[in-house]
Amino acid sequence: MRSAVEIADARANKPGHQLYAGRARAIIERASIALRSSTWVPIATGFIEPVLYLLAFGYGMGALIGDISTSAGAIDYTVFIAPGLLATSAMNGAIYDSTWNVFFKLNESKLYQGMLATPLGPLDVALGEIIWALFRGLSYSIAFMLITAPLGLVPSWSALLAIPAAVLIAFGFASFGMAITSYFKTYQQMGLINIALLPMFLFSGSLYPISVYPDWLEFTIKLLPTWHGIELIRDIWFGVIDFSSFSHLSYFIVMIVLGLFFTTRRLRDLFMR
Amino acid sequence: MPESLISARGLTKKFGDFTAVDGIDFDVAKGESFGLLGPNGAGKSTTMRIIAATSRRTSGTISILGRDPEEHGPQVRAHLGVVPQQDNLDTELTVTENLYIYGRYFGLSKKFVNKKVEELLAFAQLEEKKDVKVEALSGGMKRRLTIARALVSEPDILMLDEPTTGLDPQARHILWDRLFRLKEDGVTLIITTHFMDEAEQLCDRLVVMDKGKIMAEGSPAELIKEYSTREVLEVRFGSDRNKEVAPILREMCDRIEELPDRILLYVEDGELLLEAIAAKKLHPNTSLVRRSSLEDVFLRLTGRSLIE
Numbered sequence: 001m002r003s004a005v006e007i008a009d010a011r012a013n014k015p016g017h018q019l020y021a022g023r024a025r026a027i028i029e030r031a032s033i034a035l036r037s038s039t040w041v042p043i044a045t046g047f048i049e050p051v052l053y054l055l056a057f058g059y060g061m062g063a064l065i066g067d068i069s070t071s072a073g074a075i076d077y078t079v080f081i082a083p084g085l086l087a088t089s090a091m092n093g094a095i096y097d098s099t100w101n102v103f104f105k106l107n108e109s110k111l112y113q114g115m116l117a118t119p120l121g122p123l124d125v126a127l128g129e130i131i132w133a134l135f136r137g138l139s140y141s142i143a144f145m146l147i148t149a150p151l152g153l154v155p156s157w158s159a160l161l162a163i164p165a166a167v168l169i170a171f172g173f174a175s176f177g178m179a180i181t182s183y184f185k186t187y188q189q190m191g192l193i194n195i196a197l198l199p200m201f202l203f204s205g206s207l208y209p210i211s212v213y214p215d216w217l218e219f220t221i222k223l224l225p226t227w228h229g230i231e232l233i234r235d236i237w238f239g240v241i242d243f244s245s246f247s248h249l250s251y252f253i254v255m256i257v258l259g260l261f262f263t264t265r266r267l268r269d270l271f272m273r
Numbered sequence: 274m275p276e277s278l279i280s281a282r283g284l285t286k287k288f289g290d291f292t293a294v295d296g297i298d299f300d301v302a303k304g305e306s307f308g309l310l311g312p313n314g315a316g317k318s319t320t321m322r323i324i325a326a327t328s329r330r331t332s333g334t335i336s337i338l339g340r341d342p343e344e345h346g347p348q349v350r351a352h353l354g355v356v357p358q359q360d361n362l363d364t365e366l367t368v369t370e371n372l373y374i375y376g377r378y379f380g381l382s383k384k385f386v387n388k389k390v391e392e393l394l395a396f397a398q399l400e401e402k403k404d405v406k407v408e409a410l411s412g413g414m415k416r417r418l419t420i421a422r423a424l425v426s427e428p429d430i431l432m433l434d435e436p437t438t439g440l441d442p443q444a445r446h447i448l449w450d451r452l453f454r455l456k457e458d459g460v461t462l463i464i465t466t467h468f469m470d471e472a473e474q475l476c477d478r479l480v481v482m483d484k485g486k487i488m489a490e491g492s493p494a495e496l497i498k499e500y501s502t503r504e505v506l507e508v509r510f511g512s513d514r515n516k517e518v519a520p521i522l523r524e525m526c527d528r529i530e531e532l533p534d535r536i537l538l539y540v541e542d543g544e545l546l547l548e549a550i551a552a553k554k555l556h557p558n559t560s561l562v563r564r565s566s567l568e569d570v571f572l573r574l575t576g577r578s579l580i581e
């Protein structure tokens with residue numbers, strides 16, 4: 001059985017060994033132990049929110065609106081909003097763990113300080129926490145799929161590919177969410193995240209096509225991750241994969257890389273000055 | 274001198290214009306219990322963090338088991354058990370889970386850690402609390418758990434930053450007893466404290482720090498011998514008369530210190546001096562002869578003015 005010193009020494013010559021000990025899974029293990037005793041209310045609300053939108057808008061408003069014309073042809077309104085709300089589920093799940101929970105661990109319980117006193121590096125902590133947040137995004141989107149499929153809102157089997165895409169979206173949001181949170185010091189600043197998220201969700205084309213906007217607004221919305229997430233899932237949902245789908249994918253890959261980079265750097269600056 | 278585990282030369286740490294640690298030199302030998310004493314802001318915690326490879330020095334050198342923490346941070350940290358000034362236990366987990374997951378952070382196998390956890394629960398006298406969330410523990414229990422947690426990786430060096438601050442006397446004595454056992458087992462201890470009795474109890478050798486510099490170094494007995502006298506005579510004449518009497522006492526003793534409420538006289542034989550004072554018909558309201566302590570050394574070196 002190897003000692004702590006032998007384990008650390010084995011990595012001494014690897015590049016980046018100061019940042020990464022190859023043990024993000026220890027952070028995930030910790031999160032899974034903590035989950036056992038956590039309260040389920042906030043977890044449930046994060047999932048229920050998109051479902052409520054589906055019911056209220058899809059079956060309420062949808063009855064008034066009828067079909068909606070898109071690049072994939074005329075589509076029933078409820079079917080149109082379902083993929084956008086799946087993307088929202090993934091984002092909600094990812095953000096739940098990567099913002100407020102991270103803020104608490106960073107500033108209140110000083111948890112990361114304790115972790116970084118061990119041979120773990122800042123990238124272990126960042127990656128572990130982000131992957132954990134992504135799991136929640138994944139489970140939300142699977143649950144959403146399980147609700148929408150029996151309602152006849154999933155057009156084809158290939159729409160199942162929306163799940164791995166939702167993982168990518170969740171990864172992007174978790175990564176960016178943790179990066180932003182790591183720079184925030186007060187509860188007021190954290191409140192900004194919530195303030196930003198709701199309009200981002202409402203106006204990014206989850207409930208109607210953004211072609212209704214004037215050009216400048218449409219352009220602005222197209223810069224936001226929520227729009228890219230909703231469009232990516234919608235492309236997969238209706239099987240219209242084209243160049244723009246890949247641009248959405250790349251958007252999230254860049255988001256993941258940037259988020260990981262800044263989170264790691266910030267943790268190092270905070271705890272290894 | 275036995276093998277040196279830690280060796281620092283000209284160690285300096287600046288935060289902007291502020292110099293927290295100002296070119297200090299020290300060595301810590303294997304199995305030694307080494308103390309860093311000093312008032313708040315003396316640079317003790319910063320020094321600890323540099324040793325613990327969680328802070329980067331500005332200049333100077335430091336080697337921990339032959340390694341530079343800046344080049345080999347994770348390897349250095351694998352040798353250390355860290356007990357920070359403020360408990361940073363995992364409040365979402367139970368006592369057992371806290372110990373277990375900390376071992377996992379070091380990459381230790383589940384089998385090894387599970388066995389170690391049982392041992393540490395007994396060591397920290399927390400067996401009855403093992404399934405309790407840490408929130409529900411008393412201050413002393415939390416401290417013992419933090420120490421047990423630091424031991425899960427079987428470290429060569431245990432770093433304790435003010436281990437008993439905020440604990441009641443009972444809890445402190447239990448903790449000292451635990452630390453004593455570790456010392457007997459050959460664990461090297463590095464302790465910061467501003468409790469002199471703690472330093473006398475636990476430290477084989479210590480340095481007194483003030484404003485980032487080392488003011489003195491030695492064993493508690495050596496420091497007392499060098500910076501104080503064998504005994505201290507404390508006399509009180511009442512705050513009005515103290516001023517009158519002080520010049521007379523000053524002639525009878527090499528070193529006296531006037532405080533608002535009493536006068537301290539540093540001498541080899543306190544009783545003898547007290548008799549001499551009585552012979553001059555100066556009758557203090559109260560008098561006390563005591564042995565010199567580390568506290569006298571500390572106050573002499575770092576002054577009596579309040580540092581905030």
